[in-house]
Amino acid sequence: MPTYNLNVNKKNHTVEADENMPLLWVLRDLLDLVGTKFGCGIGQCGACTIHLDGVASRSCLMPISSVGDAKITTIEGLSEDNSHPVQKAWKEVDVPQCGYCQAGQIMTASAFLEDNPSPSKEEVRSAMHGNICRCSAYNRIEEAVNLAAKM
Amino acid sequence: METTNNTISFNRRSFIKTVGLSTGGLMIGFTLFEACKPDSKVLLDLETLNYKDFNAFIKIADNGMVTIYSKNPEIGQGVKTSMPMLIAEELDVPWEHVLVKQADLDTTKYKGQVAGGSQSIRSSWMPLRQTGATARQMLINAAAIKWGVDPSECYTEEGIIKNSRNEKLSYGAVVSEAALLEVPENVKLKDPKDFKIIGKDIKNVDIDKIISGKPLFGLDYKVEGMVYAVSLRPPAFGQKLVSFDDTEARNVNGVTDVFQFGDKVAVLATNTWAAINGKKALIAEWSSDEKLMSTEEHDLELTNLFDSDKLKAVRSDGNIDRAKNSADKVIEYTYEAPFLPHSCMEPMNFFAHVTDAKVELAGPIQTPEGTARQVAGLLKRDIETVHLALTRIGGGFGRRLIGDYAVEAAEISNISKKPVKLVYTREDDMAGGFYRPIVKYKISAAIKNSKLVGYHLKETAVGSSINKSRASYFPAGCIDNYKVEAAQLPSEITTGPWRAPVCNFLATAEQTFIDEIAEELNQDPVKLRLELLEKAKKNKADLEWSPERMIGVIKLAAEKANWGKSKEGVYQGFSVYYSHNSYVAEVAEVVLKDNKPVVTKVYCAVDCGIVVNPLGAKNQIEGGIIDGIGHAMYGEMRFLKGKPQSLNYDSYRLIRMMETPLVETYFVDSNEDPTGLGEPSLPPVGAAISNAIKAATGQRYRIQPYLKYMEEVIEVVS
Ligand code: FES
Ligand code: FES
Numbered sequence: 001m002p003t004y005n006l007n008v009n010k011k012n013h014t015v016e017a018d019e020n021m022p023l024l025w026v027l028r029d030l031l032d033l034v035g036t037k038f039g040c041g042i043g044q045c046g047a048c049t050i051h052l053d054g055v056a057s058r059s060c061l062m063p064i065s066s067v068g069d070a071k072i073t074t075i076e077g078l079s080e081d082n083s084h085p086v087q088k089a090w091k092e093v094d095v096p097q098c099g100y101c102q103a104g105q106i107m108t109a110s111a112f113l114e115d116n117p118s119p120s121k122e123e124v125r126s127a128m129h130g131n132i133c134r135c136s137a138y139n140r141i142e143e144a145v146n147l148a149a150k151m
Numbered sequence: 152m153e154t155t156n157n158t159i160s161f162n163r164r165s166f167i168k169t170v171g172l173s174t175g176g177l178m179i180g181f182t183l184f185e186a187c188k189p190d191s192k193v194l195l196d197l198e199t200l201n202y203k204d205f206n207a208f209i210k211i212a213d214n215g216m217v218t219i220y221s222k223n224p225e226i227g228q229g230v231k232t233s234m235p236m237l238i239a240e241e242l243d244v245p246w247e248h249v250l251v252k253q254a255d256l257d258t259t260k261y262k263g264q265v266a267g268g269s270q271s272i273r274s275s276w277m278p279l280r281q282t283g284a285t286a287r288q289m290l291i292n293a294a295a296i297k298w299g300v301d302p303s304e305c306y307t308e309e310g311i312i313k314n315s316r317n318e319k320l321s322y323g324a325v326v327s328e329a330a331l332l333e334v335p336e337n338v339k340l341k342d343p344k345d346f347k348i349i350g351k352d353i354k355n356v357d358i359d360k361i362i363s364g365k366p367l368f369g370l371d372y373k374v375e376g377m378v379y380a381v382s383l384r385p386p387a388f389g390q391k392l393v394s395f396d397d398t399e400a401r402n403v404n405g406v407t408d409v410f411q412f413g414d415k416v417a418v419l420a421t422n423t424w425a426a427i428n429g430k431k432a433l434i435a436e437w438s439s440d441e442k443l444m445s446t447e448e449h450d451l452e453l454t455n456l457f458d459s460d461k462l463k464a465v466r467s468d469g470n471i472d473r474a475k476n477s478a479d480k481v482i483e484y485t486y487e488a489p490f491l492p493h494s495c496m497e498p499m500n501f502f503a504h505v506t507d508a509k510v511e512l513a514g515p516i517q518t519p520e521g522t523a524r525q526v527a528g529l530l531k532r533d534i535e536t537v538h539l540a541l542t543r544i545g546g547g548f549g550r551r552l553i554g555d556y557a558v559e560a561a562e563i564s565n566i567s568k569k570p571v572k573l574v575y576t577r578e579d580d581m582a583g584g585f586y587r588p589i590v591k592y593k594i595s596a597a598i599k600n601s602k603l604v605g606y607h608l609k610e611t612a613v614g615s616s617i618n619k620s621r622a623s624y625f626p627a628g629c630i631d632n633y634k635v636e637a638a639q640l641p642s643e644i645t646t647g648p649w650r651a652p653v654c655n656f657l658a659t660a661e662q663t664f665i666d667e668i669a670e671e672l673n674q675d676p677v678k679l680r681l682e683l684l685e686k687a688k689k690n691k692a693d694l695e696w697s698p699e700r701m702i703g704v705i706k707l708a709a710e711k712a713n714w715g716k717s718k719e720g721v722y723q724g725f726s727v728y729y730s731h732n733s734y735v736a737e738v739a740e741v742v743l744k745d746n747k748p749v750v751t752k753v754y755c756a757v758d759c760g761i762v763v764n765p766l767g768a769k770n771q772i773e774g775g776i777i778d779g780i781g782h783a784m785y786g787e788m789r790f791l792k793g794k795p796q797s798l799n800y801d802s803y804r805l806i807r808m809m810e811t812p813l814v815e816t817y818f819v820d821s822n823e824d825p826t827g828l829g830e831p832s833l834p835p836v837g838a839a840i841s842n843a844i845k846a847a848t849g850q851r852y853r854i855q856p857y858l859k860y861m862e863e864v865i866e867v868v869s
Contacts, residue, residue, distance in 0.1 A: 001404060018404050021424045029379070029422040034371040035364015037545075038423075039496055040577045044800035047496065075364030087362045094354045094766050097774050098227025099361035100368060100496040100545030128808040132800065134496040134546050135227050136777035137770060138811040 004064050009077025019065035024048045026064050035075035035103050046131030049107040050074050056111035075103035086110040089148035097135035105131050109145045118149055208238055208282050213323040215310050217244050220254040224266040224517050226547030228829035229767035232356045234275055236763060240348040241283030244310040251356040256519035256539040266517040267552050269731035269827025272763055276824050284338040293329035294320045343822060352766035367543040369514035370500050377570040378407060380563050381426040383416040383433050384583055387793030389643035391438040399432035408567055417563045423574050443793030452640050453591045456611040461638040466622040469632035474605030478597035482671055486660035487854045489787040491587035491649055497545020498580040503560035504570035510537040515544035515551055522554030526561045549648035553585050578798040585647030586788055588615040592660035596668050603668055605632035614646030621653055624729055628692030629683035643793055651830040654730040659837030662726040666842045676725050677709050696729040700758050703819050704736040707756035711817050712738035724843025726835040732826035734758040739839035741847045748844045750780055750812045760823035768828050773814040775832030781806025783837040784858045
């Protein structure tokens with residue numbers, strides 16, 4: 001099996017994996033970074049969202065062989081101490097119900113706000129549209145993104 | 152302490168268990184709280200005690216930190232926060248000093264470790280408060296002995312015991328003495344007006360872990376040497392495995408084993424991806440699906456059942472036939488809803504490690520006790536040797552009341568003799584469901600002299616049935632001639648409880664029908680509901696629910712939504728329902744965008760008694776309403792010869808951000824004991840939106856998912 005060098009959360013890792021193995025499973029099963037979640041495996045729910053060179057990406061559809069030397073950030077690497085504005089806003093608003101989708105929501109929101117620091121309400125809704133929350137905590141997700149934008 | 156609702160009932164004997172320590176015969180009477188003081192000799196000994204025999208909810212450390220165990224499964228309904236709040240309140244400690252831990256399954260310590268029916272808070276309200284209050288009294292008693300004063304001269308404040316001489320002792324300073332004391336009976340509980348924690352906005356106890364991606368969920372659970380398993384199951388309900396070829400599967404890199412068990416084939420691998428690919432590479436032959444039913448046939452058969460002798464009366468008041476025969480007019484409509492999968496965000500999964508000595512289980516399950524018993528039965532083990540650890544649960548909605556996947560994990564571990572994590576892909580999860588039953592309601596109303604004099608509801612469904620209790624919800628008791636009948640259609644398709652079982656569509660049908668009656672009578676739908684409830688009050692009908700409380704939420708919702716006075720272009724729909732011991736009224740607002748109705752806002756009034764944690768409670772209400780709208784608009788699972796037709800989110804639509812309305816929630820001020828909130832906001836919303844859509848478009852939708860039928864109409868119009 002081929003070997004890959006990955007930069008995840010500013011650390012270098014060497015992993016041996018099938019070239020088609022999605023980054024999601026590399027992170028979860030091989031690197032023990034289980035914060036990135038499996039929801040659908042087909043790019044529909046956003047639970048597996050990570051940042052690839054700062055861009056929100058679906059790790060379930062990304063073969064390890066396509067990552068190259070792009071820098072990967074997962075929920076575990078968003079901040080050391082939950083100090084990222086999106087994390088702070090999530091806590092302030094008390095967003096989660098079951099919590100399972102939230103890593104993906106936070107990763108989508110943080111990349112989005114990086115690009116668009118003062119979005120309109122409609123832009124926030126459309127940016128978060130790709131992330132399913134089965135518990136339907138959408139009102140609070142929206143509120144937290146708006147709050148983070150102000151932080 | 153004996154309580155009627157059997158959540159915990161410990162009597163003095165079990166409470167003051169006297170335990171012999173192996174070291175030198177020291178006898179310790181030990182109770183529901185353990186002292187943890189890691190650097191103290193005595194307390195280290197306490198740590199090595201076999202706690203199995205105690206009712207352990209609380210640990211107090213010398214520095215005053217309190218650990219409270221939350222016994223029930225946390226599926227997103229918030230009990231891991233709200234149940235410990237009840238203990239902390241009566242223990243009288245500041246919430247900031249409380250650390251909450253999830254308790255494992257332990258039938259000797261806890262009773263009723265279940266998440267279902269929105270009953271956790273209702274059934275824990277008194278027992279958990281008594282647990283906290285009893286511990287507090289024992290701490291007071293220990294301090295009183297130290298001071299040589301009467302306990303009545305002592306009181307507590309935020310984890311400190313004080314007396315009239317101005318002396319102070321922290322809980323941590325007396326915990327080991329307190330643990331040895333007699334357990335007092337009939338301790339006094341706080342007056343609700345003195346609550347410091349209950350009724351306050353308390354954040355999710357796992358919030359820091361959730362937002363930083365810490366391992367919390369079943370799917371995150373790992374042990375050394377664990378292998379991952381994915382199973383191939385029959386594609387159609389009712390099919391059997393004839394044969395399979397695993398040559399290709401075994402060639403997949405990472406696959407370590409493949410074997411058949413029952414009608415399934417397990418693929419074991421060193422990682423999930425390899426197991427998924429191994430499964431894909433299996434070639435299986437299944438028995439014929441010729442005789443298996445498709446949704447068209449379910450549909451037809453359910454309609455036929457309405458006129459069959461299979462209908463059985465569930466409740467009957469007065470004489471419905473006479474009322475219909477002598478009516479000026481009888482109106483009748485049929486309401487229909489499809490099968491629904493649960494679609495929990497975290498797919499089904501479970502960890503199992505079966506060895507000769509014991510069985511270790513860990514994962515997301517709403518019924519840990521029943522599941523552990525099932526595993527013990529299957530493996531012919533003593534239940535004492537089955538240990539089940541509860542993880543945080545990525546959504547339940549009723550699916551995880553059924554532990555089939557945990558049992559399957561145990562089977563696979565038993566055969567492979569390895570620690571195994573069984574993982575369902577999304578496709579496995581949607582195809583291996585215990586679906587919300589497909590159901591139809593035919594309801595008729597007898598009208599005489601512009602009054603509703605008879606109400607007749609017939610239910611036909613696969614695998615579920617309105618029971619006597621539900622047949623007695625509103626409008627039972629409000630109409631003199633009232634009858635509910637039900638018939639079931641047998642099917643190979645497995646069905647089960649789905650958030651607010653039965654009520655999730657029964658409420659939609661009935662609350663839509665009430666509006667249709669109002670239209671017929673040319674009456675305001677809110678007024679009609681209030682009039683009916685006045686009748687129930689006057690009749691002094693023997694009901695498990697209170698017409699007064701239902702009137703309360705109706706009035707509150709109507710007032711907050713400005714019922715009848717909405718802005719130009721905003722159309723409102725009303726609905727109210729009692730279920731799971733709570734009362735919820737909702738007003739949905741719909742506007743037309745490009746001729747299509749869009750739900751923009753829902754006002755919600757709730758009476759759930761005392762609101763334990765308003766912050767968490769609102770989250771539940773919002774979630775239930777938006778979930779209800781999503782499934783009413785889009786949700787449908789169809790079957791073709793027993794095979795589920797939607798296997799992932801590309802072909803199964805869930806509600807998303809841009810379709811989400813704003814929810815505004817109001818609670819009725821109440822001193823009644825609290826009732827649950829995980830479910831009750833969902834049932835009324837289907838009718839609230841269908842009634843609002845009717846107001847907006849003139850079109851009445853009686854079949855879910857509404858969008859499917861709406862698109863047909865819109866196509867015809869344009
Ligand atoms: S798991 Fe990647 S989008 Fe759903
Ligand atoms: S909080 Fe449960 S899926 Fe979003």
